[in-house]
Amino acid sequence: MEHEKVDREFRIMRALKDHTDFPVPTPYVLCEDPAVLETSFYIMSFVPGRIFSDPRLPSIPASQRGAYWSEATRTLARLHATDFRAIGLGSYGKQGGYYARNVRSWARLERQQAQVRDVDTGEVVGSLERIDEQVNWFEKNEVEDRVCVFHGDFKFDNLVFHETEPRIVAVLDRELSTIGHPLADLAHFTQSFYWPYPYGFVNAPPDFDLAGIPSIEAVQREYVETLARLVPQDSKLKMEWPIEGWDYAVAFGMFRRAVIAQGIHARLFKRQANSTFAAQRIVMKKVYNDIVLHYVDQSKPQTASQPKL
Incomplete structure (x- = not known):
């Protein structure tokens, strides 16, 4: 592997x-x-440059942060607009069915992990709350299929910026890259807009410096407009704003993260994970799962809104 x-x-x-x-x-x-x-x-x-681990970009003056976010957003759109068949990547991944395939895979993994028992106490990890309802929701509300070169972990700490300019000089870490759905990449990149404080931007207090950070709507618009300029007029990648199926994309990203956190919980029970690290991720399992359930309960997967957590 x-x-x-x-x-x-x-x-x-x-x-x-x-x-x-x-x-x-x-x-x-x-x-x-x-x-x-x-x-x-x-x-x-x-490649020399700067990598930012915090999407708030605290080391950058507030007046310049928008330029860095714009550069990252445009770069993601450039990747998605790449004609992967023309550059020899036609066999790099399955062309279509990304969400359907991954919902099944992550749901199957969730069921396996839920059965893991603590080696000392016998306690089971347990299922994510309302997991069957979640899976049914994903299957019922699946978004329109699209295919593109897919990064898989596009975020600020995988981007190398120029030493002095808001310009990306290298995109790193393609371990999860494939041919996938563009919304999954964009939703992953913008997850901070949906995580509650102190993990993300939702309900953040005034002293949690977000000055100069664009709104999620601004990021979406820039992505849509950039993609439209880069792909052929009749491309199936073109989309309108508000983005149809956006809530589905956000919910799937949180579902995936919840299952990953559940997996860390399982490894802790097997004594295969650092207890301090695992404890932090186990807390996040509920955070991620609650966001998914927000969208399930809202039952309006085609609207672009933030969870009120």
């Missing part, structure tokens, strides 16, 4: 570097000989 991930990362970086001007490090060589380092690896160029 690790070999496949390394090979895939190298492949997409090579395709983007050779055939587009998308900002990626230069991939030099892929080594698949286990005699060298006992595992596959690749060598890429070092």
Whole structure:
């Protein structure tokens, strides 16, 4: 599996570097000989710059933060607009059915993890609250299918900005990249707008500095407008604002995170996870799950709103 991930990362970086001007490090060589380092690896160029772990960008003056968010949003749209077939990535992933396939996969994993027992007490991890209702909601309200080059973990701490300018010089970490649905990437990138304080921006107090950060609506509009300029007029990737199916995309992203947090809970019960780290993620499991249930209860998956948590 690790070999496949390394090979895939190298492949997409090579395709983007050779055939587009998308900002990626230069991939030099892929080594698949286990005699060298006992595992596959690749060598890429070092790209100097700045990486921000906090989407509030506290080290950047408030008057400039919008420019950094705009650059990130436009860069994601550029990736999605790339003609993946034309650059040799036609077989990089299944072309269609991203949400249906992943709802099934994550639901199956959730059921497996729920049965894990604590090695000492015998306590079970347990299912996410109202999991069957969640899965039914996703299946009933699935959004229109679209396909694009999909990053899988597009966020600020995977972006290298120029040393002095609000310009991205490299996008990193394509471990989860595939051919997927553009809304899943965009919703993942903007999750801070939906997490409650202190994890995200919802219900944040005045001293939680959000000055200069654009609204979620502004980010959506910039993405939609940029994508429209980059793809052919008849492209199925083109979309209107408000984005149809946006709530579904946000809810799915939170569902995925809740299952991941449940998995950390399961590893803790098996004594395979650091207890302090795991405890923090177990708390987040309920945060993520509550956001999903907000959308399930709202029963209006086609509107773009924030959960009032």
